[in-house]
Amino acid sequence: MRDLNQYPFEIQILSEEDGGGYLISFPDFSECISDGDTIEEAIQNGLDALKETIAALESMNLPVPEPGSGGSYSGKFVQRVPKSLHARLVARAKQEGVSMNTLVNTFLAESLGKKEPA
Numbered sequence: 584m585r586d587l588n589q590y591p592f593e594i595q596i597l598s599e600e601d602g603g604g605y606l607i608s609f610p611d612f613s614e615c616i617s618d619g620d621t622i623e624e625a626i627q628n629g630l631d632a633l634k635e636t637i638a639a640l641e642s643m644n645l646p647v648p649e650p651g652s653g654g655s656y657s658g659k660f661v662q663r664v665p666k667s668l669h670a671r672l673v674a675r676a677k678q679e680g681v682s683m684n685t686l687v688n689t690f691l692a693e694s695l696g697k698k699e700p701a
Contacts, residue, residue: 585637587630589650594622611648612636 595606597618607629608616617632619625640647664672676686 585647586650587633587637590633591651592626592629594625609633609636611650611652 590609590611592607592609595608597604597606602618604618604620605622605625606616606618607625609629612633615629615632615636617625617628619628637647672683672686676683679686681689
């Protein structure tokens with residue numbers, strides 16, 4: 584039996600427009616998400632969904648990712664930002680003559696390349 588608590592997860596607050604509450608996802612399983620009205624409920628519902636996802640993979644004789652393996656990444660993520668920051672990014676991208684996507688990718692890459700203090 585696998586220890587489901589070993590699998591990392593991410594919690595996001597859902598907007599009222601999206602129904603409110605919390606969304607839980609598991610980076611090792613792109614197809615496994617759940618939600619709940621509270622963080623605790625989202626985690627419990629998420630663990631139930633994870634158990635079912637693993638059982639489905641096993642029943643189809645498909646590989647089950649190891650905890651922390653990261654699963655697969657699409658290279659895409661969506662990030663909501665304040666309107667004022669969005670405006671500043673658009674203006675900066677226009678000033679640089681690049682798309683906002685290119686600008687943000689550059690900022691992220693430069694930031695990840697910096698050495699953190701020891």
